[in-house]
Amino acid sequence: MTETSGPLVGHVHSDDLPWVHIGPVGLQVLRVSADTWVVRNRFEAGFQLPTHKHTGGVHGYTFSGRWRYKEYGIDYVTGTFIHEPPGSIHTLTIEEDSDILFIIEGAFIEYDADGNISGVVDGESTLNSYYALCDDAGIPRPQGILS
Template identity: 30%
Template sequence: MNVEKKITQLPPEPHQAMIDRYGREGGYIPGDDRNPWVPFGEFAAIKHFSFDVRTNTAANILWVKGGGRIGTHKHHGVVSAITLEGSWGYYEYDWISKPGDFVYELPGAAHTLYSDDPNGMKAMFWLNGPIDFYDDNANFEFTADVFWFIEHYTKYCEANGLEIDQNMFV
């Protein structure tokens, strides 16, 4: 495949000097083995892609193995997801998300994610704001915010001798 490179000349930014000095052009985070699946409970793992502490946002792929679930949780911000593989749903709703489906969750939503798919599920999530997790008796367990996701990723990398990808930090 021959892709022609096109460079577009844009008008100068009024703050170009500041952008040149402090700005980032974007980043590339590989989805391969350089970016590990970090265990998340007994039935799940997370592949982290970005962390923005300024906006308390994170992006990742959640993998829930077949017959697995993650705990009941309540959102304080908007969450969006696109299902990549398998199928999944929430016990509290009557729909099942399949590859290509888009899901959004609003602040205040509380639910329990599960996958009965024998192959499990993988979905790309964009998380805005904290998420409170609860045990099966509705007792608060922990809050997952951007700082929790950073610690989840960095502690795993450090414990396993893996390089921390600085491009993930927006």
């Protein structure tokens, strides 16, 4: 059997990526590609994202804390792995300080209280925001996030 080596495995260590903060949300961007973005968030208790849906699937892992989607009534606690199918509409609500890793395919579409689209977030816009927050805090932009 002949083996061929492919491209090098992309990698980045979380210790090499700064945490930036937007109010009660800590953000660390681990990877951004054309169709997938990976973020780690540290949310303070009481925080709630706007009601939203994703155009692709989302995987999440809870390192610590307790959170839920307001519509489903299920608490996701430390050690919980979730999968959101594309198109599910929900409102992420943080019950306790939480540290969560999300692997997101496609875009995040936000809705206002009347059900109108109020914003669209994707990997590129998240990375641009992350870099801007690094710049504002005087933190050098990390390397190795893009793939």
